[in-house]
Amino acid sequence: MxxxxxxxxxxxxxxxxxxxxxxxxxxxxxxxxxxxxxxxxxxxxxxxxxxxYPPRPPAVPTLLRSARSLRDPIAAIEARWDADGRGWHVALVAIVERPGPSHERYSESRLGTFRHGGDLRLFGGLVPAWPESAEATMAGQAVARQLDVPFHFTHPSSPDTDLPRWWDTH
Incomplete structure (x- = not known):
């Protein structure tokens, strides 16, 4: 059709x-x-x-500018799964040294979102390749290298919001 x-x-x-x-x-x-x-x-x-609305992942220079504009010291760059009304996506965040709602020492500042379609990909028994995961990993590693901090992505191969965060390992 x-x-x-x-x-x-x-x-x-x-x-x-x-x-x-x-x-x-x-x-x-x-x-x-x-x-x-x-x-x-x-x-x-x-x-x-x-x-x-063609999917356009955030460019590394843009992500790097966002990270460098943060006032708090950056401890790590983390990619993590998140979901909203349109489905799963990967959030790329800077873990900053500032007390936050989820940790007494660290908080996060979102740098960008990687998304390719919504959860409709899951219908019909199709297993998505999750290209947003690969893009977020590549971009996150590049940003982390430039900032000389570690990169963390607990489980890039399948979405889940109940995974250990970087601060859970430090």
């Missing part, structure tokens, strides 16, 4: 959902509009979402 083959009014409604990052409701709208298989509808919506 091609995007242009859909009725114009349906394309407008779907784009309206996608402009609000409402991917799952767009898939549901497409499913309700015709005899589309779930996988086909999902693939078309994800393809269209990426046409509208």
């Amino acid at each position: 091609e995007w242009e083959a859909l009725p114009a009014d349906l394309r407008e409604r779907l784009d309206g959902e996608l402009r609000q990052s409402r991917v799952l409701p767009a898939v549901q709208l497409l499913l309700a509009a015709g005899s589309y298989a779930r996988t086909e509808a999902h693939d078309l919506i994800i393809e269209r979402f990426h046409e509208l």
